[in-house]
Amino acid sequence: MKKRILAMLLTGVMAATLLTGCGSSTDTVGTDTETETEEPAEGSGDDAVDAAAEGPQTLKVWCWDPTYNINALNVAADIYREEHPNFELDVEEIDSESISAKLATASTSGELDTLPDIILFDDTGFQKNVISYPEIFTDLTDYGFNYEEFSPGKVGMSSVDGRNYGIPFDSGTAIACYRTDILEQAGYTIDDFTDITWEDWIEKAKHVLDVTGCPLLNGLSCYNQITIMLQSAGGSFFNEDGTANLTDNAVLKKTIELYTEMVEAGVYTEETGWDTYIGGMNTGRIAGAMNGCWIMSSIRSAEDQSGKWQITNLPSLDGIEGATNYSSQGGSSWAITTSCENPELAVDFFKSTFGGSTALYDEILSTGAISTWLPASNGEKYTVPDEFFSEQPVFAMITAYSGNVPECYVGTYFQNAMMDVANAVTEIIYSGTDMDSALSAAQDTLTFEMSQQ
Amino acid sequence: MKKASVKMRQNMTGWVFVTPAVVLLIVLSIIPLVKAFLLSLQTGRGSNLTWAGLSNYVRMLQDPTFKQTIITTFEYMVFSVPIMIILGIILAVLLNDQMLKLKGIYRTCIFLPAAVSLVASAVIFRSLFAMDGFVNTVLVGMGILDTPYNFLGHPTSARIIIIIMRIWRWLGYQMIFFLAGLQNIDASMYEAAKIDGANKWQSFWRITLPMLKPMILFTTVMAINSALQVYDESVNLTNGGPGFSSMSLAHYVYNTSFVNVPNFGYSCAMGMLILLMAAIITFVQMKVGDKRE
Numbered sequence: 001m002k003k004r005i006l007a008m009l010l011t012g013v014m015a016a017t018l019l020t021g022c023g024s025s026t027d028t029v030g031t032d033t034e035t036e037t038e039e040p041a042e043g044s045g046d047d048a049v050d051a052a053a054e055g056p057q058t059l060k061v062w063c064w065d066p067t068y069n070i071n072a073l074n075v076a077a078d079i080y081r082e083e084h085p086n087f088e089l090d091v092e093e094i095d096s097e098s099i100s101a102k103l104a105t106a107s108t109s110g111e112l113d114t115l116p117d118i119i120l121f122d123d124t125g126f127q128k129n130v131i132s133y134p135e136i137f138t139d140l141t142d143y144g145f146n147y148e149e150f151s152p153g154k155v156g157m158s159s160v161d162g163r164n165y166g167i168p169f170d171s172g173t174a175i176a177c178y179r180t181d182i183l184e185q186a187g188y189t190i191d192d193f194t195d196i197t198w199e200d201w202i203e204k205a206k207h208v209l210d211v212t213g214c215p216l217l218n219g220l221s222c223y224n225q226i227t228i229m230l231q232s233a234g235g236s237f238f239n240e241d242g243t244a245n246l247t248d249n250a251v252l253k254k255t256i257e258l259y260t261e262m263v264e265a266g267v268y269t270e271e272t273g274w275d276t277y278i279g280g281m282n283t284g285r286i287a288g289a290m291n292g293c294w295i296m297s298s299i300r301s302a303e304d305q306s307g308k309w310q311i312t313n314l315p316s317l318d319g320i321e322g323a324t325n326y327s328s329q330g331g332s333s334w335a336i337t338t339s340c341e342n343p344e345l346a347v348d349f350f351k352s353t354f355g356g357s358t359a360l361y362d363e364i365l366s367t368g369a370i371s372t373w374l375p376a377s378n379g380e381k382y383t384v385p386d387e388f389f390s391e392q393p394v395f396a397m398i399t400a401y402s403g404n405v406p407e408c409y410v411g412t413y414f415q416n417a418m419m420d421v422a423n424a425v426t427e428i429i430y431s432g433t434d435m436d437s438a439l440s441a442a443q444d445t446l447t448f449e450m451s452q453q
Numbered sequence: 454m455k456k457a458s459v460k461m462r463q464n465m466t467g468w469v470f471v472t473p474a475v476v477l478l479i480v481l482s483i484i485p486l487v488k489a490f491l492l493s494l495q496t497g498r499g500s501n502l503t504w505a506g507l508s509n510y511v512r513m514l515q516d517p518t519f520k521q522t523i524i525t526t527f528e529y530m531v532f533s534v535p536i537m538i539i540l541g542i543i544l545a546v547l548l549n550d551q552m553l554k555l556k557g558i559y560r561t562c563i564f565l566p567a568a569v570s571l572v573a574s575a576v577i578f579r580s581l582f583a584m585d586g587f588v589n590t591v592l593v594g595m596g597i598l599d600t601p602y603n604f605l606g607h608p609t610s611a612r613i614i615i616i617i618m619r620i621w622r623w624l625g626y627q628m629i630f631f632l633a634g635l636q637n638i639d640a641s642m643y644e645a646a647k648i649d650g651a652n653k654w655q656s657f658w659r660i661t662l663p664m665l666k667p668m669i670l671f672t673t674v675m676a677i678n679s680a681l682q683v684y685d686e687s688v689n690l691t692n693g694g695p696g697f698s699s700m701s702l703a704h705y706v707y708n709t710s711f712v713n714v715p716n717f718g719y720s721c722a723m724g725m726l727i728l729l730m731a732a733i734i735t736f737v738q739m740k741v742g743d744k745r746e
Contacts, residue, residue: 100711107500108717132499132715221694269584270606272691275576276583285585416713419697423518426696430608445517452496452512452719 055342058088059349062102063120064095068297069332072169072364076353079360087349096122100129107133117340123157123172123331128412130160137165138336143347146355153407154372158333165335167350171370172292172331173402174228175311177299178216180390182287186211190310195325197318198229198258205267214287218269218280222259222425223418224291224329225268229255232327233320234406237417237446244413244450246421246443253435254317256421260429290314292330293398296368296389306388313401326404331372370398413450420446493721498714509722519723521697522705528612529701530680533619537627537676538669544624545631546661560632564625571622575689578618579605608698611691615699618686623679627672634668635661674738678731702727 063069070091077089094102099119106114115136121129130137141164147155150168158166180190186208193201205216219225230236235251238244246252262268269286271277280286282302289295299309313325334354336346353360354373361369361376371377377399385391411417424442427433496505513519548559566574581587582604589601604610638661646656662669684703687693693700693708700708702723710720 097711100715104499104710104715104717128714129499132501135500221692221696266600270603270695272605272611272694273576273579273689276579280584283585413714419708419713420518422694423521423696423698426608426694426698430695430698441517448515448517449713452508452716 055345057084057086057342057345058090059118059340059342059346060090060092060116061118061120062092062094062099062116063118064093064099066093068294068367068369069120069169071367072360072369075363076349076357076360079357080349080353083352087345090116092116096120096125100125103129103133103136107136112136112337112339115337115339117337117342117346119335119337120169120332121158121166121335123154123333124410124414126158126166126333126335127160127410128415129335130158130165131412136335136337136339138338138340138343140164140167140336140347143343145347145351149355149374151372151374151402153405154331154333156407157331157410158335166333167336167347167354168333168372169354169369170294170331171372171398171402172294172328173370173398173405174232174291174314174327174329175293175295175398175401176288176290176314177281177295177309177311177389178288179214179284179305179308180310181308182212182214182284183208190312193315194312196315198315199318201315202258202261202265202267205262206265208287209265209267212287214285215267215269216286216288217262217267217290218271218277218286219290220274220277221270221272222263222422226255226259226421226425227418228290228314228327228329229258229317231329231406231408232314232325233317233323234408236409236411237414237421238409238411240409242411244417244443244446246417246424246439246446247436249439251317251320252421253439254320256425256428256435256439258317259425263429292328293370294330294368296394300368300388307390309388310390310392311394311397322406324404324406326401326406328402328405365395370395370402372402413446416449417446420449489721490725492718493725495718496716497718498716502718505718509719510726512719513723513726518697518705519702522700522702525612525698525700526681526683526702529616529619529683530677533616533623534673534676534680536616537620537623538673540620540624541627541672542631542662542665542669544628545635546657548628549632549635560625560628563628566622566624567626569622571685572689574618574622575686578614578690582614605691606695608695611695611699615683615686615690618690619680619683623676627676630668630672631665634665638664670738674735677734677738681727681731681734 061073063073070093073089073091077087081087099121102114103119106112112135145164145167147164147168154168154171155164158164158168176193178190178193183189183192186204188204188208192204196204201216208214208216217225230251233251233254235249235255237246237249237252259268263270269280271280278298278301281289281299282305284305289299296311299305314327316325317323334350336343340346356373358376358379361371361373362379362381365379365381376382377396382395382399383393384395386394420442421439423445424433424435424438427438427441428435492502493509494504494506495502496509497503544563547553548556548563553559579586583589584601584603588604589598592598593601602610604614642660642664643656646660651659682703683701684707687699687701687704688707691699693704697705706720706723706727709716709723
């Protein structure tokens with residue numbers, strides 16, 4: 001009997017601990033959130049610098065890619081620490097998709113204090129996130145950040161309704177890279193691929209494939225390739241008023257036409273995973289790469305290919321108004337969250353590093369992180385020839401390209417549009433659907449998705 | 454105070470023991486389920502949600518991508534489940550043979566894929582079927598193909614590879630259940646059948662299969678439920694591509710929350726549908742399979 005009472009008591013205690021455990025955690029959360037909202041997140045100009053010296057001196061950051069973004073942050077922190085010895089950065093590596101998931105959790109549960117002070121976002125997803133989770137982003141417009149010193153196209157990527165929510169970071173200026181030793185076997189040099197049209201490119205690529213057996217390009221499905229081609233002529237998936245524009249879109253149609261031809265001729269291989277995409281160029285199965293200039297850090301990882309690569313500009317969309325040999329893909333911007341207790345410090349940190357230090361950009365250049373802060377291109381290292389890329393001054397070249405990239409409307413529904421177009425392209429290539437009906441189905445889907453929110 | 458009867462005291466003890474489990478179940482399962490249902494009645498971008506009644510459920514009926522992904526999911530189910538069950542039974546019967554040597558090793562080998570992380574197995578399959586992967590090298594080397602075939606880049610072959618990967622992964626898992634079932638069949642039944650002149654084939658159809666019936670029912674229900682929730686294979690092996698052609702419903706649910714402009718309400722509504730389908734299929738199978746009444 002005594003044993004039974006003891007057992008009952010123990011079980012009771014167990015259950016009670018469980019319940020109180022839940023209760024108390026909810027309480028803490030409640031009070032934390034309250035303090036958060038009471039704090040005004042305002043400040044400007046010189047006051048901001050004084051304010052920055054007060055509050056906490058540690059900033060917590062979420063971003064991805066240790067060799068690229070995290071490296072850049074650490075270099076920046078070292079530079080900032082010279083004048084602010086107490087400054088600390090606490091960087092947590094989280095990939096872009098997991099950041100989306102964590103934002104969703106934090107935002108829907110109202111537990112904004114789980115967020116760090118600074119988050120990195122892909123430019124194509126920045127506006128989408130600001131619109132979806134407005135309570136997470138600090139409006140930086142009045143913090144006195146030197147936006148005028150950045151390229152306007154880049155600042156636009158992280159602005160919504162004329163308000164700035166992001167600190168511009170790296171450039172996504174697109175480049176075409178080719179294995180010159182493989183081109184040589186087919187009798188070409190890099191000049192044969194400079195300032196050409198896509199028609200011309202396809203002919204030459206077919207010849208390279210015949211002679212060497214190597215396709216010139218591969219890509220993760222059609223996603224990046226289509227975007228790069230579309231933006232090279234200033235094209236978009238949307239009209240300027242934000243409505244879907246897939247059916248009466250001459251640039252898009254031309255892009256898909258060329259893309260289909262490339263895939264069917266075998267000169268472009270569609271990959272399903274990032275590993276096989278990068279593997280293709282690193283093993284020499286693919287003789288080139290076309291992407292944002294950040295792709296260079298992946299090309300460089302095959303050290304035995306040093307001196308065998310050269311870069312040039314992109315082919316242009318022949319017969320399309322506004323077609324250029326330049327485009328962009330990727331690139332990212334930093335956001336400061338509303339749970340940051342010392343936004344003045346965060347802004348000051350960015351102002352004196354990513355928006356004010358040529359030393360930083362010189363240092364991170366070797367990873368391929370190219371600045372969108374205009375004065376950075378005056379740094380010494382930008383003109384140095386690059387051994388890996390056959391002594392080309394690649395950074396000066398890319399900076400020159402970036403000045404020619406047409407401005408494009410990205411829009412909130414970019415990702416939806418990309419998926420719908422990719423599906424249309426699949427049907428055109430593999431199911432033999434004609435382009436007009438495939439695109440009109442995609443247009444219907446996209447319009448439907450946009451109307452449902 | 455009135456003294457409680459023995460029966461009441463025993464009941465009390467029972468309730469106290471059950472309480473922690475019930476509390477956990479409510480906190481971890483029931484409350485989230487109810488919240489998910491409430492969320493499925495709301496719509497909006499990200500955290501700006503408004504009540505919208507059944508509009509998310511109506512949206513499903515009109516959403517072409519949803520229709521495409523649900524068809525793909527059913528394809529995975531229809532092709533992978535029967536093959537998995539039939540192969541599982543055959544393997545279990547073969548490996549249950551008293552005369553067979555090294556049974557443990559074979560069983561472990563076949564079960565091993567189920568213990569491998571889905572992400573890792575997806576990476577293995579992707580490199581197997583890559584353009585310069587093992588399968589292409591063998592096929593080109595044997596002269597069956599002239600040039601490497603982009604298995605994961607074509608809609609039909611990509612779906613077939615997902616089905617193959619599911620079978621490879623879950624076959625051993627199913628087999629273990631059938632093995633357990635076989636061990637429960639009394640050997641004397643086979644002896645009796647042998648004395649009556651039944652051959653192996655007859656005793657398989659007349660004894661093994663009927664005796665395994667509850668196990669077959671159980672594994673089918675589990676296999677169908679897991680097929681309805683195919684996610685990792687679709688994400689890691691093909692990323693749903695090309696286009697949406699190999700995307701499963703659960704992958705699309707993820708995309709509507711975390712890749713596209715987030716609409717948690719719509720994702721929840723689709724999640725509710727998966728739950729409903731799994732519940733109905735399980736219910737029907739339980740009723741069809743249960744001959745006790």
